[in-house]
Structures are given as C-alpha cells and as structure tokens.
Amino acid sequence: MTCKHCGASISENDVKCPYCDSYIDHGTANNSANPYNNGYQGQNRPAFRIQGPDEPQTILIVFSLLIPFLGIILGVLNLNGEHPKCGKLYLILGIASFFLISCGTFIFPFLFALPFIHMK
Incomplete structure (x- = not known):
C-alpha cells in the first residue's frame, strides 16, 4: 500500500x-x-447553529451601529448559524458603521481644514 x-x-x-x-x-x-x-x-x-427565529433584535442592531466590529462578528456568526436575514443585516450595518465612523474621524475633519491650510 x-x-x-x-x-x-x-x-x-x-x-x-x-x-x-x-x-x-x-x-x-x-x-x-x-x-x-x-x-x-x-x-x-455538530455544526454550529443559532437557535430561535431568524428575526433581527433591536439591541443587536444598536450594537452593530455603535460597535462596528461587533456587528461584523454578529453578521458572520448568524450567516454561519443559518440565519441569513439577521446575518446580512448585522454585517451590512457593521460595515456601514465602520465606514461612517472612519470617514467622520479621518476624512471630514481634513476636508474642513483644507481652506485654512492655504490661507496666508
């Protein structure tokens, strides 16, 4: 053999x-x-499964908006746990919140400071 x-x-x-x-x-x-x-x-x-109905919970929606990485983690866990409706919602909210927070922190303040940089 x-x-x-x-x-x-x-x-x-x-x-x-x-x-x-x-x-x-x-x-x-x-x-x-x-x-x-x-x-x-x-x-x-056994495969990982989340029990209960595939209905989004308000507190998890709020957490997904306030803490983007938690929303992304919740989204992936729900998608793997056979809850596609909740998983997609938490994942989209987490990613959108991440971009909004990063834009608000880094990009928007720079854009408002541009006119003052060129003043003499």
Missing part, C-alpha cells in the same frame, strides 16, 4: 504513515463520511 500524502510504501495495518505522519484512510464509514477528519476516529462535532 502507498501513502496518499507522500507516496511512500507502507503496511496495510498502519494507521499513521511513518514517513510523513499523516493518518491513513482505510475506507471506513467514519472516514468516508467526513473527508476532513484526516483519519481521526473520534466523534464528529
């Missing part, structure tokens, strides 16, 4: 390749069901 990862010749009974330390897939039910477990025979973790 050859290792699929490094091509070395290995024994049929090896669980792990002695040359590249990769786990060997022997075609068992657990390995074929999840190709990303790299031969690990342990329990498969």
Whole structure:
C-alpha cells in the first residue's frame, strides 16, 4: 500500500504513515463520511447553529451601529448559524458603521481644514 500524502510504501495495518505522519484512510464509514477528519476516529462535532427565529433584535442592531466590529462578528456568526436575514443585516450595518465612523474621524475633519491650510 502507498501513502496518499507522500507516496511512500507502507503496511496495510498502519494507521499513521511513518514517513510523513499523516493518518491513513482505510475506507471506513467514519472516514468516508467526513473527508476532513484526516483519519481521526473520534466523534464528529455538530455544526454550529443559532437557535430561535431568524428575526433581527433591536439591541443587536444598536450594537452593530455603535460597535462596528461587533456587528461584523454578529453578521458572520448568524450567516454561519443559518440565519441569513439577521446575518446580512448585522454585517451590512457593521460595515456601514465602520465606514461612517472612519470617514467622520479621518476624512471630514481634513476636508474642513483644507481652506485654512492655504490661507496666508
């Protein structure tokens, strides 16, 4: 038998390749069901899910506007947790708030100072 990862010749009974330390897939039910477990025979973790209805909450909308990075994190978590409506809203509010805050902090004061810079 050859290792699929490094091509070395290995024994049929090896669980792990002695040359590249990769786990060997022997075609068992657990390995074929999840190709990303790299031969690990342990329990498969359940997918991350957020419970409850897919309805935006007012307090989380306010937090997404006041703390942009929290809105982006909430958006990604809700999109991965199978709540697309909330995820898109929090993500859009977080990104928009980030740009509004950064423009208000850096760009707008510079634009208002331009006329005074050229005065003699």
